[in-house]
Amino acid sequence: MRIRTDSVHNGTGHSPLGPGPVLFGILNVTPDSFSDGGEFFGAGPAVSHAEGLLDEGAHVVDVGGESTRPGSDPVSPEEEVRRVVPVVRGILEARPGTRVSVDTYRASTAEAALDAGAAIVNDVTALGGDPRMAGVVAERGCPVVLMHMLGEPKTMQENPRYDDVVREVRDYLAGRAERAISAGVDPGDVVLDPGIGFGKKLEHNLQLLRRLDEIVELGFPVLVGTSRKGFLGRILGSDDPKARVFGTVATSVTSYDRGATAFRVHDVRANREALEVAAAVRGA
Numbered sequence: 001m002r003i004r005t006d007s008v009h010n011g012t013g014h015s016p017l018g019p020g021p022v023l024f025g026i027l028n029v030t031p032d033s034f035s036d037g038g039e040f041f042g043a044g045p046a047v048s049h050a051e052g053l054l055d056e057g058a059h060v061v062d063v064g065g066e067s068t069r070p071g072s073d074p075v076s077p078e079e080e081v082r083r084v085v086p087v088v089r090g091i092l093e094a095r096p097g098t099r100v101s102v103d104t105y106r107a108s109t110a111e112a113a114l115d116a117g118a119a120i121v122n123d124v125t126a127l128g129g130d131p132r133m134a135g136v137v138a139e140r141g142c143p144v145v146l147m148h149m150l151g152e153p154k155t156m157q158e159n160p161r162y163d164d165v166v167r168e169v170r171d172y173l174a175g176r177a178e179r180a181i182s183a184g185v186d187p188g189d190v191v192l193d194p195g196i197g198f199g200k201k202l203e204h205n206l207q208l209l210r211r212l213d214e215i216v217e218l219g220f221p222v223l224v225g226t227s228r229k230g231f232l233g234r235i236l237g238s239d240d241p242k243a244r245v246f247g248t249v250a251t252s253v254t255s256y257d258r259g260a261t262a263f264r265v266h267d268v269r270a271n272r273e274a275l276e277v278a279a280a281v282r283g284a
């Protein structure tokens with residue numbers, strides 16, 4: 001994979017998400033997500049929560065209609081669209097101009113959400129879950145997040161193994177970016193996500209965070225999603241996902257220091273304030 005020369009992490013290039021740090025506020029329109037399942041299940045509560053995320057400083061609202069927590073089962077394409085599209089429309093009616101991301105690996109859901117006004121596709125299968133997805137993204141000319149996942153949500157945490165997790169994730173993402181570009185996706189619309197917690201043990205997640213700069217060196221914007229995840233609970237001794245805010249903030253700042261430019265989080269204000277300070281220090 002050719003390394004891009006218009007690298008974004010050093011401030012010399014252009015990111016499709018805008019200048020970092022960019023905060024994706026998580027909006028799970030599901031009954032079974034690991035941290036907030038059922039809390040925002042339905043258009044009314046979901047739109048209200050989206051407004052709260054925006055008020056806290058989110059730059060993007062990331063709407064997902066299918067849980068990808070370890071052990072989760074997929075929903076039907078029709079159910080996913082039913083959950084997602086009214087929320088996308090409701091957010092844009094309540095807050096015109098909001099950048100909405102749709103968290104899906106299905107082309108049909110992406111098309112419906114983009115038709116409703118979404119502007120970004122966040123695909124946990126890196127365009128591998130639906131053969132039509134690359135074409136949809138290319139045709140619509142929208143930014144796409146390509147994430148690494150070992151296996152599938154139902155079984156990904158059973159016994160993930162790597163020889164060198166950073167090298168393997170880096171090579172996978174490089175290959176997926178190349179495939180997306182070959183399918184017609186603009187290189188400037190590609191964002192990479194190492195998939196923290198998706199088929200990784202604690203030590204894998206920590207290695208990815210410590211050596212994140214090796215993925216950043218591919219030259220594409222890098223999004224990191226550690227928010228409230230189980231590996232933080234193991235470090236902190238906490239079974240309550242909502243008690244992992246400070247741990248999440250620590251990983252966001254660490255990732256920013258290593259070149260990440262986007263962060264997918266539940267707790268927007270805490271991460272925004274920490275990243276604003278980190279950015280001020282960097283720019284001093």
